Amino acid sequence: MGKIGGYKQRILRINLATKKFSFEPLNMEWARKYVGGKGLGARILYDELKPKADPLSPDNKIIVMTGPFQGTFFPGSSRCAMVTKSPLTGIWLDTYAGGDFGAELKYAGYDIAIIEGKADEPTYLWIDDENVEFRSAKKLWGTGCWDTEDAIKEELGDDEVRVACIGPAGENLVKFACISTKYYRQFGRGGAGAVLGSKNLKAIALRGSGSVEVADPEKFEEAADEALRYIMEKNEEYIFGIGGTGTLIDYTNPTGSFPTRNFSSGYFEEAEKLSLRSQHKHRLRERACFGCPVACGQFIKMREGKYAGTAIEGPEYETSCLLGSNLGVSDIGAIAKANELCDNLGLDTISTGGTIAWAMECYEKGIFTSADTGGIDLRFGNGDAVVQIVERIAKREGIGNILAEGTRIASKKVGKGSEDFAVNVKGLELPAYHPGVSYGMALAYAVNPRGGCHLSSWPIGTDLLNIYPLGWVDTFGEDRRYVKVDPQKSDYKAELVYSDHVTFRSRFCFIICDFHVLPLEIHQKAMIACTGFDEYLDKNEFTKLGLRMINVLRLFNLREGLRKEDELKLPKRIYEPIPYGPSKGFALKQEEMDKMLADYYKLMKWDENGIPTKETLTAVGITDLEPSTTNLAG
Amino acid sequence: MLICSWKKENKISPTKARIKVIDKPKEGMSVPLLCMQCSEPACVTICPFNAISKNSETGAMIIDQTRCVGCKLCMIACPYGAIRIDPEKGSMLLCDLCDGDPACVKICRVKALEWVPKNKADAILKASVAGKIMETMRGAT
Numbered sequence: 001m002g003k004i005g006g007y008k009q010r011i012l013r014i015n016l017a018t019k020k021f022s023f024e025p026l027n028m029e030w031a032r033k034y035v036g037g038k039g040l041g042a043r044i045l046y047d048e049l050k051p052k053a054d055p056l057s058p059d060n061k062i063i064v065m066t067g068p069f070q071g072t073f074f075p076g077s078s079r080c081a082m083v084t085k086s087p088l089t090g091i092w093l094d095t096y097a098g099g100d101f102g103a104e105l106k107y108a109g110y111d112i113a114i115i116e117g118k119a120d121e122p123t124y125l126w127i128d129d130e131n132v133e134f135r136s137a138k139k140l141w142g143t144g145c146w147d148t149e150d151a152i153k154e155e156l157g158d159d160e161v162r163v164a165c166i167g168p169a170g171e172n173l174v175k176f177a178c179i180s181t182k183y184y185r186q187f188g189r190g191g192a193g194a195v196l197g198s199k200n201l202k203a204i205a206l207r208g209s210g211s212v213e214v215a216d217p218e219k220f221e222e223a224a225d226e227a228l229r230y231i232m233e234k235n236e237e238y239i240f241g242i243g244g245t246g247t248l249i250d251y252t253n254p255t256g257s258f259p260t261r262n263f264s265s266g267y268f269e270e271a272e273k274l275s276l277r278s279q280h281k282h283r284l285r286e287r288a289c290f291g292c293p294v295a296c297g298q299f300i301k302m303r304e305g306k307y308a309g310t311a312i313e314g315p316e317y318e319t320s321c322l323l324g325s326n327l328g329v330s331d332i333g334a335i336a337k338a339n340e341l342c343d344n345l346g347l348d349t350i351s352t353g354g355t356i357a358w359a360m361e362c363y364e365k366g367i368f369t370s371a372d373t374g375g376i377d378l379r380f381g382n383g384d385a386v387v388q389i390v391e392r393i394a395k396r397e398g399i400g401n402i403l404a405e406g407t408r409i410a411s412k413k414v415g416k417g418s419e420d421f422a423v424n425v426k427g428l429e430l431p432a433y434h435p436g437v438s439y440g441m442a443l444a445y446a447v448n449p450r451g452g453c454h455l456s457s458w459p460i461g462t463d464l465l466n467i468y469p470l471g472w473v474d475t476f477g478e479d480r481r482y483v484k485v486d487p488q489k490s491d492y493k494a495e496l497v498y499s500d501h502v503t504f505r506s507r508f509c510f511i512i513c514d515f516h517v518l519p520l521e522i523h524q525k526a527m528i529a530c531t532g533f534d535e536y537l538d539k540n541e542f543t544k545l546g547l548r549m550i551n552v553l554r555l556f557n558l559r560e561g562l563r564k565e566d567e568l569k570l571p572k573r574i575y576e577p578i579p580y581g582p583s584k585g586f587a588l589k590q591e592e593m594d595k596m597l598a599d600y601y602k603l604m605k606w607d608e609n610g611i612p613t614k615e616t617l618t619a620v621g622i623t624d625l626e627p628s629t630t631n632l633a634g
Numbered sequence: 635m636l637i638c639s640w641k642k643e644n645k646i647s648p649t650k651a652r653i654k655v656i657d658k659p660k661e662g663m664s665v666p667l668l669c670m671q672c673s674e675p676a677c678v679t680i681c682p683f684n685a686i687s688k689n690s691e692t693g694a695m696i697i698d699q700t701r702c703v704g705c706k707l708c709m710i711a712c713p714y715g716a717i718r719i720d721p722e723k724g725s726m727l728l729c730d731l732c733d734g735d736p737a738c739v740k741i742c743r744v745k746a747l748e749w750v751p752k753n754k755a756d757a758i759l760k761a762s763v764a765g766k767i768m769e770t771m772r773g774a775t
Binding site: 071072073107146182183184209210211212213214217221228231232284285286287291293294295299301311313 | 636637639640643644645646647648649650659660662663664721722741742743744
């Protein structure tokens with residue numbers, strides 16, 4: 001076995017109840033199999049977590065995950081993951097942020113930090129190389145994320161300390177509270193902020209003076225050069241990157257797949273006001289994460305209007321939709337202000353927007369009255385109302401208390417037919433691609449491991465934009481190369497999701513930012529040069545990695561009680577034909593959904609209930625785990 | 635910073651980089667701090683051990699580590715904050731321009747760092763000032 005690189009080969013374990021910390025060696029057998037990030041995080045959390053633990057109890061654990069790439073200069077390495085059990089969905093959660101937190105954990109000497117237990121009073125962790133302190137956060141409790149980060153830097157006397165923290169939303173256990181880092185980057189989805197809140201953990205401050213080394217420095221540098229040149233030359237193909245994620249509006253709106261007014265349609269007449277062109281009028285500068293040449297961040301400061309002076313990196317595509325078109329709001333200033341509040345109070349903009357959309361529809365239908373909303377005129381299109389209600393949600397004030405539960409629980413509590421338009425899958429509010437228009441996204445939302453998520457696969461690229469997943473031809477053959485995919489049919493959808501899972505999405509293990517859509521060969525070369533895991537020279541091993549990742553996540557979710565019924569249907573709203581625009585008449589049909597799900601299970605070699613068989617698990621290299629049969633009996 | 639420590643130390647470690655970027659995310663700004671190869675370098679003047687000299691070919695400031703005792707007078711004297719301490723070894727870190735082919739310049743996608751001949755070094759500033767004067771002239775006609 002040759003030299004291993006990329007890893008620090010060390011885990012930091014922290015117990016908030018006993019205020020003790022310890023170092024453990026990283027299981028390198030698991031590291032070879034799952035690499036890091038999503039895959040390794042899943043395998044470790046499966047081992048660490050008690051089945052059916054309450055996500056907001058001291059039994060839950062949250063793990064800060066990196067991969068071998070973090071801390072290196074390979075483009076796209078500026079990511080970090082946190083994995084835990086989600087208080088919003090009750091199943092697997094992996095949430096990612098840009099910035100510099102992951103790199104710093106490696107420089108401090110750790111690949112992973114496991115945080116367990118509950119502190120007896122508000123605490124923040126100060127991890128300074130091998131020194132870990134449990135510091136009082138009593139003065140910080142109640143403070144927004146930005147002020148928290150500033151206060152911690154001041155208290156520690158170091159402007160370059162990296163901080164990940166929660167705001168009032170996390171402290172108040174809002175189910176979709178997020179963790180903020182470096183002000184404008186968020187571990188956004190699934191309520192990781194509430195997990196920290198339930199542990200009385202206000203923040204993690206980090207500083208590392210060490211280094212990261214790689215197995216084959218020459219080849220690694222070559223691969224990094226190749227990646228950099230590819231990014232510099234092909235930058236017009238980077239539809240998520242250079243110029244900002246808002247560019248996606250120019251693709252989804254004209255195809256009628258841009259969710260509008262609680263997914264009641266897919267075309268927003270005033271989309272131009274949210275577009276990149278409008279955003280750039282207020283832009284001061286492009287901003288990059290640590291070591292990334294793409295610099296997708298758009299730092300804006302509103303030049304005019306009611307919210308003049310509001311400064312953020314954003315709004316991103318998802319936010320422009322879920323706090324914009326999906327609320328009927330076209331005032332980019334109001335969206336920027338709501339974005340600022342979410343960042344500072346510590347709320348996921350996607351779930352916050354999805355929940356407000358549900359509330360707006362309830363209000364317009366008379367299910368909520370002005371008395372319920374405390375006088376806020378919660379109609380679609382009212383940007384000021386959005387700004388007002390965000391704060392109520394973070395503080396669980398008035399109607400904010402029920403909205404803080406998310407659309408699944410809120411609609412169950414309220415009833416009156418509101419469940420029909422609570423737009424989530426497995427509790428996770430849907431992102432900015434209309435699944436009634438793109439059946440591929442319907443399947444993706446149904447089967448992506450953390451619920452209604454757009455990251456684990458992205459079939460809308462093919463459904464509407466003729467962008468095929470990397471490895472499409474490798475997986476399914478040359479005759480598939482330019483196959484015409486109909487967004488309103490179930491054909492090819494399972495294959496698109498599968499293809500994405502096993503090729504591009506294995507990046508979530510390395511961890512490489514999913515905006516870096518580079519040819520597989522470059523990432524393959526880089527991964528081997530970084531780690532020294534030369535078994536991955538065989539492309540089949542690479543494919544198996546993606547399958548291993550999805551399968552171990554499946555086992556985790558099954559053990560937590562996930563069943564086929566949870567992914568068989570989307571919210572009723574998605575089956576209602578879109579009334580106007582480029583996607584007029586489009587709607588999801590249940591027989592197509594049934595077909596796609598069955599196709600997907602078949603491709604994954606799971607049984608008809610979506611349970612991996614022993615043969616399948618063995619074939620992908622998982623020999624030490626089995627579907628948790630005790631839970632499946634009932 | 636990452637490519638700098640890589641080239642100079644064969645490790646990726648921002649604390650060992652010779653160039654440092656000061657980040658101010660809430661202002662949306664970042665400022666790189668680096669050696670400006672002064673023609674009358676304060677670091678050379680102040681060093682009691684004559685450990686710093688200028689390379690005649692590249693113009694880079696070179697620290698002779700056999701002479702340097704780590705007193706840090708150079709760090710205090712440098713008006714650009716360009717000299718740093720290696721926290722591991724305790725020695726001083728100073729940019730040597732990678733023997734005339736600076737790695738940081740090559741990796742910067744947005745060309746925030748440039749490596750230009752002396753007679754062109756003030757070109758951008760000149761163009762900017764001339765531009766402002768021309769704007770005033772246009773307004774007057």
